[in-house]
Amino acid sequence: MVNPIAPAVRAAGYGGYYWVLDQAEIATDVMFNTRRDLLEIWPDLVHHAALNLGSEDVLGFLGRKLHPSLQAEVVADTKRRPEGWRVRHRMGPNWVKMYDKASVLRVETVINNPREFRILRVITDAKGRRERRWSPMRKGVSDLYRNFQVGMGANQLYLQALEAAPLKGEGVAALDALCRPRTRRGRTVARFNPLTPADLALFKAALAGQHTMNGFRNADLTAHLYRRPAHDRDEAHRRCERVSRLIVKLRGHGLVAKVPKARLYRVTPYGQRVMTAALAIHNDQYPTHYLAPAA
16 A cells, blocks of 8 residues: 555565664653743753763663663763754664754654663563563564653653753752751751762762662662672661661652652652752862862
8 A cells, every 4th residue: 555566576576565663753842832931941951951961861761771781872962953952862873852943842762773672572482382571672563652652751751850950040949948957747857968078979879860760779879879898797787777867868858759669769850950959059169179278
Protein backbone atom coordinates (compact mmCIF):
# COMPACT_ATOMS: atom_id res chain seq x y z
CA MET A 1 0.00 0.00 0.00
CA VAL A 2 2.91 2.37 0.67
CA ASN A 3 5.16 1.34 -2.21
CA PRO A 4 3.35 0.48 -5.46
CA ILE A 5 6.44 -1.25 -6.93
CA ALA A 6 6.80 -3.65 -3.97
CA PRO A 7 5.67 -6.63 -6.14
CA ALA A 8 8.40 -5.81 -8.66
CA VAL A 9 10.96 -5.63 -5.85
CA ARG A 10 9.95 -9.06 -4.55
CA ALA A 11 9.90 -10.50 -8.08
CA ALA A 12 13.51 -9.36 -8.53
CA GLY A 13 14.51 -11.50 -5.54
CA TYR A 14 15.06 -8.75 -2.99
CA GLY A 15 12.32 -9.97 -0.64
CA GLY A 16 9.97 -7.65 1.20
CA TYR A 17 10.42 -4.71 3.55
CA TYR A 18 11.51 -4.59 7.16
CA TRP A 19 10.16 -1.31 8.49
CA VAL A 20 12.34 0.39 11.10
CA LEU A 21 12.34 3.64 13.02
CA ASP A 22 15.75 5.05 12.17
CA GLN A 23 15.43 8.04 14.52
CA ALA A 24 12.83 8.63 17.21
CA GLU A 25 12.03 12.17 18.35
CA ILE A 26 9.72 12.41 21.37
CA ALA A 27 8.81 15.97 22.38
CA THR A 28 6.95 17.47 25.32
CA ASP A 29 5.64 21.03 24.96
CA VAL A 30 4.96 23.41 27.85
CA MET A 31 2.61 26.15 26.66
CA PHE A 32 2.77 29.71 27.99
CA ASN A 33 0.09 32.34 27.47
CA THR A 34 2.48 34.60 25.57
CA ARG A 35 6.11 34.56 24.52
CA ARG A 36 6.73 37.38 26.97
CA ASP A 37 5.66 35.09 29.85
CA LEU A 38 8.14 32.47 28.66
CA LEU A 39 10.97 34.98 28.29
CA GLU A 40 10.55 36.05 31.92
CA ILE A 41 12.02 32.72 33.10
CA TRP A 42 13.77 31.48 29.95
CA PRO A 43 17.23 32.96 30.74
CA ASP A 44 17.19 31.32 34.19
CA LEU A 45 16.25 27.96 32.67
CA VAL A 46 19.01 28.15 30.05
CA HIS A 47 21.59 29.15 32.67
CA HIS A 48 20.52 26.32 34.98
CA ALA A 49 20.45 23.67 32.23
CA ALA A 50 23.83 24.68 30.80
CA LEU A 51 25.76 25.06 34.07
CA ASN A 52 24.11 22.88 36.71
CA LEU A 53 23.05 19.75 34.80
CA GLY A 54 26.27 17.77 34.51
CA SER A 55 27.23 14.50 32.84
CA GLU A 56 25.86 12.34 35.65
CA ASP A 57 22.50 14.11 35.35
CA VAL A 58 22.43 13.44 31.60
CA LEU A 59 23.05 9.74 32.25
CA GLY A 60 20.19 9.76 34.75
CA PHE A 61 17.80 11.36 32.24
CA LEU A 62 18.65 8.65 29.69
CA GLY A 63 18.38 5.80 32.19
CA ARG A 64 22.09 5.09 32.66
CA LYS A 65 24.51 5.21 35.56
CA LEU A 66 28.12 6.32 35.72
CA HIS A 67 30.15 3.12 35.41
CA PRO A 68 33.78 2.34 34.39
CA SER A 69 32.53 0.19 31.50
CA LEU A 70 30.54 3.06 30.00
CA GLN A 71 32.07 3.95 26.63
CA ALA A 72 29.67 6.67 25.44
CA GLU A 73 30.76 10.30 25.24
CA VAL A 74 28.61 12.63 27.37
CA VAL A 75 28.50 16.27 26.21
CA ALA A 76 26.37 19.33 27.03
CA ASP A 77 26.36 22.32 24.67
CA THR A 78 24.44 25.55 24.21
CA LYS A 79 23.70 27.19 20.85
CA ARG A 80 22.14 30.49 19.86
CA ARG A 81 19.64 30.12 17.01
CA PRO A 82 17.64 32.77 15.11
CA GLU A 83 14.56 31.64 17.03
CA GLY A 84 16.30 31.62 20.43
CA TRP A 85 18.55 29.43 22.57
CA ARG A 86 18.95 25.65 22.39
CA VAL A 87 20.55 23.52 25.13
CA ARG A 88 21.46 19.92 24.28
CA HIS A 89 22.74 17.09 26.50
CA ARG A 90 24.15 14.23 24.44
CA MET A 91 25.18 10.69 25.39
CA GLY A 92 26.72 9.14 22.30
CA PRO A 93 24.15 9.26 19.47
CA ASN A 94 21.20 9.92 21.83
CA TRP A 95 20.38 13.25 23.43
CA VAL A 96 17.90 15.38 25.33
CA LYS A 97 17.51 19.00 24.26
CA MET A 98 15.51 22.05 25.26
CA TYR A 99 14.60 25.06 23.13
CA ASP A 100 12.02 27.79 22.84
CA LYS A 101 9.59 28.13 19.96
CA ALA A 102 7.25 31.14 20.03
CA SER A 103 5.38 30.75 23.35
CA VAL A 104 6.33 27.07 23.75
CA LEU A 105 9.07 25.54 25.88
CA ARG A 106 9.94 22.24 24.20
CA VAL A 107 11.92 19.36 25.72
CA GLU A 108 12.79 16.69 23.17
CA THR A 109 14.47 13.29 23.46
CA VAL A 110 16.15 11.97 20.31
CA ILE A 111 17.01 8.26 20.05
CA ASN A 112 19.37 7.16 17.29
CA ASN A 113 20.80 4.11 19.05
CA PRO A 114 17.94 2.29 20.80
CA ARG A 115 20.24 -0.50 22.05
CA GLU A 116 21.26 1.82 24.89
CA PHE A 117 17.80 1.12 26.38
CA ARG A 118 15.97 -2.04 27.43
CA ILE A 119 12.62 -3.56 26.53
CA LEU A 120 10.80 -6.50 28.14
CA ARG A 121 10.69 -9.22 25.48
CA VAL A 122 9.71 -12.91 25.37
CA ILE A 123 12.89 -14.93 24.71
CA THR A 124 13.10 -18.60 23.66
CA ASP A 125 16.24 -20.31 24.93
CA ALA A 126 18.10 -23.28 23.41
CA LYS A 127 15.81 -25.75 25.22
CA GLY A 128 12.66 -24.17 23.83
CA ARG A 129 11.63 -22.53 27.09
CA ARG A 130 10.04 -19.09 26.82
CA GLU A 131 10.65 -16.41 29.41
CA ARG A 132 10.33 -12.63 29.71
CA ARG A 133 13.69 -10.87 29.78
CA TRP A 134 14.93 -7.27 29.58
CA SER A 135 16.74 -7.07 26.24
CA PRO A 136 18.30 -4.26 24.18
CA MET A 137 15.72 -2.21 22.33
CA ARG A 138 15.69 -2.44 18.53
CA LYS A 139 14.70 -0.14 15.66
CA GLY A 140 11.86 -2.40 14.57
CA VAL A 141 8.30 -1.09 14.52
CA SER A 142 7.35 -3.60 17.24
CA ASP A 143 9.50 -1.61 19.71
CA LEU A 144 7.93 1.72 18.74
CA TYR A 145 5.85 1.89 21.93
CA ARG A 146 8.98 1.51 24.05
CA ASN A 147 10.65 4.43 22.24
CA PHE A 148 7.71 6.56 23.32
CA GLN A 149 7.91 5.35 26.94
CA VAL A 150 11.65 6.02 27.16
CA GLY A 151 11.38 9.42 25.51
CA MET A 152 8.49 10.60 27.66
CA GLY A 153 10.26 9.37 30.80
CA ALA A 154 13.41 11.31 29.90
CA ASN A 155 11.37 14.44 29.14
CA GLN A 156 9.56 14.28 32.47
CA LEU A 157 12.82 13.83 34.39
CA TYR A 158 14.35 16.77 32.55
CA LEU A 159 11.36 18.99 33.30
CA GLN A 160 11.55 17.98 36.96
CA ALA A 161 15.22 18.97 37.00
CA LEU A 162 14.31 22.33 35.45
CA GLU A 163 12.02 22.95 38.42
CA ALA A 164 15.20 23.41 40.45
CA ALA A 165 16.22 26.44 38.38
CA PRO A 166 16.66 29.34 40.86
CA LEU A 167 14.25 31.98 39.60
CA LYS A 168 14.74 35.57 40.66
CA GLY A 169 12.87 36.55 43.81
CA GLU A 170 12.34 33.01 45.16
CA GLY A 171 15.84 31.92 46.12
CA VAL A 172 16.40 34.36 49.01
CA ALA A 173 13.28 33.32 50.94
CA ALA A 174 14.01 29.61 50.42
CA LEU A 175 17.61 29.90 51.60
CA ASP A 176 16.53 31.99 54.58
CA ALA A 177 14.15 29.18 55.65
CA LEU A 178 16.94 26.64 55.15
CA CYS A 179 19.17 28.52 57.60
CA ARG A 180 16.59 28.43 60.40
CA PRO A 181 15.54 25.51 62.64
CA ARG A 182 12.22 23.92 61.73
CA THR A 183 9.64 21.99 63.72
CA ARG A 184 8.19 18.90 62.07
CA ARG A 185 5.62 16.79 63.87
CA GLY A 186 6.60 18.27 67.20
CA ARG A 187 10.30 17.61 66.66
CA THR A 188 12.81 20.38 66.10
CA VAL A 189 15.16 19.93 63.17
CA ALA A 190 18.50 21.76 63.18
CA ARG A 191 19.28 24.39 60.59
CA PHE A 192 21.60 24.02 57.61
CA ASN A 193 24.51 26.29 56.78
CA PRO A 194 24.82 26.29 52.96
CA LEU A 195 28.32 27.80 53.15
CA THR A 196 29.91 24.93 55.08
CA PRO A 197 31.68 22.20 53.07
CA ALA A 198 29.79 19.47 54.97
CA ASP A 199 26.32 20.75 54.01
CA LEU A 200 27.39 21.47 50.43
CA ALA A 201 28.74 17.92 50.11
CA LEU A 202 25.43 16.57 51.43
CA PHE A 203 23.45 18.63 48.89
CA LYS A 204 25.67 17.42 46.05
CA ALA A 205 25.25 13.80 47.16
CA ALA A 206 21.46 14.08 47.31
CA LEU A 207 21.26 15.80 43.89
CA ALA A 208 23.54 13.29 42.13
CA GLY A 209 22.18 12.40 38.70
CA GLN A 210 22.14 8.63 39.28
CA HIS A 211 19.51 9.13 42.01
CA THR A 212 17.07 10.89 39.68
CA MET A 213 15.17 7.83 38.48
CA ASN A 214 15.44 5.33 41.36
CA GLY A 215 16.07 7.53 44.40
CA PHE A 216 18.82 6.87 46.94
CA ARG A 217 19.45 4.81 50.06
CA ASN A 218 21.58 5.37 53.12
CA ALA A 219 24.42 3.44 51.49
CA ASP A 220 24.29 5.66 48.37
CA LEU A 221 24.78 8.86 50.39
CA THR A 222 27.49 7.18 52.46
CA ALA A 223 29.41 6.28 49.30
CA HIS A 224 29.26 9.93 48.15
CA LEU A 225 30.20 11.46 51.49
CA TYR A 226 33.02 9.04 52.33
CA ARG A 227 35.41 8.39 49.48
CA ARG A 228 37.47 5.85 51.45
CA PRO A 229 36.02 2.58 52.76
CA ALA A 230 35.55 2.11 56.50
CA HIS A 231 38.43 0.54 58.44
CA ASP A 232 36.20 -1.77 60.48
CA ARG A 233 32.55 -2.56 61.23
CA ASP A 234 32.34 -0.04 64.05
CA GLU A 235 33.34 2.82 61.78
CA ALA A 236 30.93 1.63 59.08
CA HIS A 237 28.16 1.55 61.70
CA ARG A 238 28.98 5.09 62.86
CA ARG A 239 28.88 6.34 59.27
CA CYS A 240 25.52 4.68 58.70
CA GLU A 241 24.08 6.29 61.85
CA ARG A 242 25.42 9.73 60.89
CA VAL A 243 23.94 9.52 57.39
CA SER A 244 20.61 8.40 58.88
CA ARG A 245 20.56 11.55 61.01
CA LEU A 246 21.36 13.65 57.94
CA ILE A 247 18.47 12.06 56.02
CA VAL A 248 16.14 12.86 58.94
CA LYS A 249 17.39 16.44 58.78
CA LEU A 250 16.79 16.62 55.02
CA ARG A 251 13.28 15.26 55.49
CA GLY A 252 12.61 17.71 58.30
CA HIS A 253 13.32 20.62 55.97
CA GLY A 254 11.20 19.09 53.20
CA LEU A 255 14.20 18.59 50.92
CA VAL A 256 13.70 14.84 50.47
CA ALA A 257 10.74 12.48 50.94
CA LYS A 258 10.56 8.77 51.64
CA VAL A 259 9.31 6.43 48.93
CA PRO A 260 6.31 4.48 50.30
CA LYS A 261 6.98 0.84 51.20
CA ALA A 262 10.68 1.10 50.37
CA ARG A 263 13.90 2.21 52.00
CA LEU A 264 14.36 4.82 49.33
CA TYR A 265 14.30 8.60 49.32
CA ARG A 266 13.73 11.09 46.54
CA VAL A 267 14.55 14.77 46.34
CA THR A 268 11.36 16.84 46.39
CA PRO A 269 10.75 19.64 43.85
CA TYR A 270 11.27 22.11 46.72
CA GLY A 271 14.53 20.37 47.61
CA GLN A 272 15.67 20.54 43.99
CA ARG A 273 15.13 24.31 43.93
CA VAL A 274 16.69 25.06 47.32
CA MET A 275 19.75 22.80 47.20
CA THR A 276 20.54 23.71 43.61
CA ALA A 277 20.24 27.41 44.47
CA ALA A 278 22.61 26.96 47.44
CA LEU A 279 25.20 25.24 45.26
CA ALA A 280 24.84 27.81 42.48
CA ILE A 281 25.23 30.77 44.85
CA HIS A 282 28.26 29.21 46.52
CA ASN A 283 29.96 28.39 43.20
CA ASP A 284 29.20 31.77 41.60
CA GLN A 285 29.69 34.18 44.50
CA TYR A 286 32.49 32.64 46.57
CA PRO A 287 36.04 31.75 45.52
CA THR A 288 37.13 28.14 45.50
CA HIS A 289 40.04 28.73 47.87
CA TYR A 290 39.72 30.82 51.00
CA LEU A 291 42.57 32.84 52.41
CA ALA A 292 43.55 31.80 55.92
CA PRO A 293 43.18 34.55 58.54
CA ALA A 294 46.36 36.20 59.75
CA ALA A 295 47.82 34.74 62.94
